[in-house]
Amino acid sequence: MIELRNIKKTYGNVVALDGIDLVIENAKICMLLGPSGCGKSTLLRLINRLIDPDSGEILINHKSNLSYKKEELRRNMGYAIQGVGLFPHMTVGENISVVPKLYKWDEPRMKARIEELLDLVGLPIEYASKYPRELSGGEAQRVGVARALGADPQFLLMDEPFGALDPVNRKRLQREFLEIQRRLKKTVVFVTHDINEAATMADQLVIMNEGKIIGAGTPEEIACCEDDTVVGFLGNGFGLELLERHKLVDHMHMFEPWTKAAKFEDLLRFDRASTMKEIMASFLLSEKTLFSVEGVPGVFTYNTKPISELLLKCD
């Protein structure tokens, strides 16, 4: 658990953080969302002490982060950043095993860990001997995540880790990361300026502006927040973004099966990762009425009822 109490940080005359109070629960993804320069990266870097606050207190597992040795604290907090920062003169395997090596793991254990992590992030084992320059952007980012998970830290700090990727790869990595998180249950602090990314991934969503937290809670709570600055930043369509959190395959019972014959070209086709937002957007833009889902037998008719049921009603 990470607790921040009344954190203040200034750079010269600029107030970067102004009285931050925040509790990040174990095994949850906390997304820090806000415009550039709102202090979200500064906040992240305070947690692993890349910088120290002017005043206030940060508790890691109920103990002040000043009571840990800096290096020990950081080794228990995997760190992944935009542009990855992989070491160019080391192979993928060597990059992943930097922190295990600091912990003096033996060779077989390290080798097994490299294979396990590559498998986890969806890269073939042969990649262990490749150099970072031989990887595509998406692959490098996967290695970045694997390296952060290196010695199985309790925490993960991520600073726009998917920020440099194209939208397709970004979506794919977000989904894969959620899969990984479902298994590993790390305590994740994730900085982003992408509203959609925040809506998709957050267990806890923290909206920041000008060094202050202007809204915090579950994405559903945030969607119902009426604060002008929050609404101004998220826009009125934020409720729709939450449909991104629901997978189509989980809600198939809400659609009517189509029992008559259907031509292939009359269908819209979705895969197992498709979300409710995707199906809604696809049918808004199409005149078709039927669809099928990869791995689900049968053809279904589309109607908007399930969507409106999932959409949040704020009182």
Add this chain to the structure above:
Amino acid sequence: MKNQVAVTNIKTRWVRSLKTEMALLVLLFVTVFWFDQLVAILKPLIGTPKSNVSVWNLGELFFQHMAIVTIATSASLILAFGLGSWVHIKRFDQLKSNLLSFCGFGETFPTAALIALLVPLLGYGMESVVIALFVYGLMPIFTNTIEGLESIPKQIGEAADGMGLTPIQKYGYVELKMGMPYILTGIRISLIVNIAAATIGAVVGAGGLGMPIMSGIRIYDPILIMKGALPVILLALLVDGLFRKMEKHYGIQSKG
């Protein structure tokens, strides 16, 4: 397995790219050990030397020269690289910038003047020259060591800190390897300057390839001058070529 193939590829490519240096080495060897025979063969082209050039044993002078340069530059390498690494790891930024500006100033001081100043203190002979060259060798190695260690991109430095590397681990795992091309450049500059500057040593009785050059100037015998100058030129070219190849090799590695 795949990795090994890639590594040997880099290695064989590196060796194969050394053709020019091999040729220079052969040429240097021939010049040093068969200079008199060469002069005899080329007599119709270059004429007869004014003096008896074979008085000078070029092999011996060459090894004296090498000894002066090697001892001086090795000593500067140990001190300058060690000092550079130390101020970097300990983050002594004030000391670092003071030393850097001192190096900038020191490089403007003429070598010959420094040697002349050292003679009254240390007397004639090898010591004055070795010490003068040692002092000169320090500066490029120190500046380039600092530059190399600071050359790593911000992101990579931050990743290293964020992963929990101590300054000394960061130095060993990342900075030293990525800064290696810069450090090699420093050593190269130092060596080249010292190979040429060591000829001045002849004036203060340190021996080396400066001896035939100085005598050649005194009696104006171009062939005698060449007897000292040619090996210096070839040696400088050879060292320069070798180090450039090494820098390139490490440059490729540090870019991944």
